[in-house]
Amino acid sequence: MAEDSGLGGLVSDIEAEGELKRKKWSGKRIVMVAAPVLLLLVGGGTAATLYFGDKDGSKTADPAAIVAASSAGAEVVYVDLPDILVNLKSTDRNSSFLKLSIALEVSGEAQADAIRKQMPRIADSFQVYLRELRIDDLSGSAGMFRLKEELLRQVNTTIAPFRINDVLFKEMLVQ
Incomplete structure (x- = not known):
């Protein structure tokens, strides 16, 4: 047991x-x-x-591959933005306006096509930034240089991994 x-x-x-x-x-x-x-x-x-994916469901090319391929050829392409007109920030009742005509310098046609697809996003980024500027921010060549550098930073942040080489002012009118 x-x-x-x-x-x-x-x-x-x-x-x-x-x-x-x-x-x-x-x-x-x-x-x-x-x-x-x-x-x-x-x-x-x-x-x-x-x-x-695109809106039609097809797969787009890899952005990194487009950047690598376009920088290998190193042909310079200019992409024109639509004219931008914004009212500047002011402390008094007087309205001030800024009109810009801008071209973006990119490397290669493939990258330029990709940038054109991102154009609404780029325009939005520029509009948001420009509306906060004052006339004093744009005075002199130093103000214009700062504006150019900031727009370049804005666009490169917006469209990463693509890269813009330069922002070119075709026309700048402050009224």
């Missing part, structure tokens, strides 16, 4: 250990692990589709 109770005790210990193992991976824990993984997969797939 002692042998039976010893064997029975061993079997009950094994069963108890099996129950502990099953309790470690309960339904809550599986959901807590699987839900974030599933969420990351769905979110990553959606982000990739939005970033790399």
